[in-house]
Amino acid sequence: MSSPPENSLQLPVMDIHQPLLPSTDLSSLAEACKEWGFFHIANHGISEEFYRKLRSLSHQVFSLPTDAKLRAGPLSPIRAYTPHFIASPFFESLRVSGPDYYSSAKGSADVLFDQQETNTEFCRMFLEYGTRMAELSARIVRVLLSCLGDDVEKKYYEAEFRRCHGYLRVNSYSPPGDVQEEEEGVEGLGMHTDMSCITILYQDEIGGLQVRSREGGWVDIQPCEGTLVVNIGDLLQAWSNGQLRSSQHRVVLRQPVSRFSLAFFWCFEDDKVVEAPEEVVGKGSRKLYRPFVCLDYVRFRETIEKGRFEKVGYTVDDFAAALQDSEGRELSIANGGVEEQRESKISDQTTASGLRKSRRCTALTAGSMESVAEKSESGVKKISACDVEALKRCLDEHKGDYKKCQTEVEAFKLSCSFKKPSPSQDHLKGS
Numbered sequence: 001m002s003s004p005p006e007n008s009l010q011l012p013v014m015d016i017h018q019p020l021l022p023s024t025d026l027s028s029l030a031e032a033c034k035e036w037g038f039f040h041i042a043n044h045g046i047s048e049e050f051y052r053k054l055r056s057l058s059h060q061v062f063s064l065p066t067d068a069k070l071r072a073g074p075l076s077p078i079r080a081y082t083p084h085f086i087a088s089p090f091f092e093s094l095r096v097s098g099p100d101y102y103s104s105a106k107g108s109a110d111v112l113f114d115q116q117e118t119n120t121e122f123c124r125m126f127l128e129y130g131t132r133m134a135e136l137s138a139r140i141v142r143v144l145l146s147c148l149g150d151d152v153e154k155k156y157y158e159a160e161f162r163r164c165h166g167y168l169r170v171n172s173y174s175p176p177g178d179v180q181e182e183e184e185g186v187e188g189l190g191m192h193t194d195m196s197c198i199t200i201l202y203q204d205e206i207g208g209l210q211v212r213s214r215e216g217g218w219v220d221i222q223p224c225e226g227t228l229v230v231n232i233g234d235l236l237q238a239w240s241n242g243q244l245r246s247s248q249h250r251v252v253l254r255q256p257v258s259r260f261s262l263a264f265f266w267c268f269e270d271d272k273v274v275e276a277p278e279e280v281v282g283k284g285s286r287k288l289y290r291p292f293v294c295l296d297y298v299r300f301r302e303t304i305e306k307g308r309f310e311k312v313g314y315t316v317d318d319f320a321a322a323l324q325d326s327e328g329r330e331l332s333i334a335n336g337g338v339e340e341q342r343e344s345k346i347s348d349q350t351t352a353s354g355l356r357k358s359r360r361c362t363a364l365t366a367g368s369m370e371s372v373a374e375k376s377e378s379g380v381k382k383i384s385a386c387d388v389e390a391l392k393r394c395l396d397e398h399k400g401d402y403k404k405c406q407t408e409v410e411a412f413k414l415s416c417s418f419k420k421p422s423p424s425q426d427h428l429k430g431s
């Protein structure tokens with residue numbers, strides 16, 4: 001087993017129920033959001049016991065046979081479950097969407113659980129968790145706005161953030177078999193930014209979450225007992241004119257054990273026009289992003305990432321660059337610049353970071369994977385039973401060593417994939 005990581009990040013811990021002192025608390029929070037886009041919150045009101053139950057219910061889902069889970073999979077009407085090998089060989093997840101968390105959970109529970117009692121418990125727990133995360137998100141966003149200027153929260157929270165909505169993703173990482181051989185572990189979830197305004201993450205005690213510094217290095221975010229991790233997503237980066245940073249992050253698996261996390265994404269409504277207010281941009285500064293419709297951005301990410309599972313790390317800056325390309329106008333870019341972003345994608349795939357990549361299996365962004373096989377009449381190929389069966393047989397035969405089953409893995413991914421629609425730039429045109 002590898003030794004504990006040396007370079008882990010000390011993030012501020014914000015007590016969400018205490019008034020924050022502007023000179024100390026708010027300024028260290030603002031600094032962390034500008035530099036890393038990550039911080040911890042304490043006093044969030046969710047007990048360890050509650051997480052233990054959520055974890056146990058989630059475990060019941062992920063322990064089901066693949067066939068059972070695929071009843072909620074990418075080609076089912078529910079499309080809540082993302083199987084292994086889409087984002088990485090070790091990653092699978094289940095989505096529960098708001099605002100009606102109960103019925104979203106029930107959609108999955110009805111096809112996954114035979115026992116009525118478990119079904120009801122699952123729906124009840126996720127309803128409560130989703131509702132509490134939504135309340136928490138609203139509270140956190142208010143605090144973040146107050147980092148941007150004295151009256152920003154008062155002036156803009158109701159007007160701009162009142163219609164935000166959220167969804168949950170339950171993430172399960174299975175143990176990487178031969179991780180002892182590797183110095184740095186394997187990638188459980190590839191580099192990405194979140195498409196949200198903010199994300200609230202519960203991670204278990206295993207660790208492995210890493211954030212990418214502006215210089216391109218990876219830094220660990222160690223689990224911190226009793227706290228949740230919060231990170232800024234692309235939408236808030238754009239709305240704050242880059243003052244709040246949406247950082248690339250990933251999950252690295254270093255131990256031959258399972259890992260569990262729960263991510264809650266708090267997002268603008270689809271038809272929201274995202275534009276940094278003049279007051280937030282500040283006198284003498286330029287707007288870094290042209291106004292855009294939230295759904296156009298989501299579509300951009302999904303279109304570009306779906307069906308290309310080797311893809312890593314598209315961001316709102318790439319979207320801005322696509323706008324620029326499509327309109328032939330100059331647009332300056334936050335967060336290190338488009339070129340840096342483009343380079344980083346290339347280098348992530350080619351340089352020796354010391355981290356073994358699960359070749360062509362590293363893609364993921366929030367929101368893209370749950371709809372990998374979203375219906376597009378012309379596009380979606382059917383998962384044939386045979387693709388799944390062949391993969392399962394091969395993995396059984398080789399004791400879970402997916403590298404020996406590359407052909408079957410590729411066939412499986414292909415069967416979840418769809419043809420990329422011919423690029424229409426229409427939806428990228430800003431106002």
Ligand SMILES: O=C(O)CCC(=O)C(=O)O
Pocket residue numbers: 169171189194201203209249250251260261262263365366
């Ligand atoms: O599992 C984790 O710790 C991070 C998950 C994540 O980044 C995501 O779900 O977008």
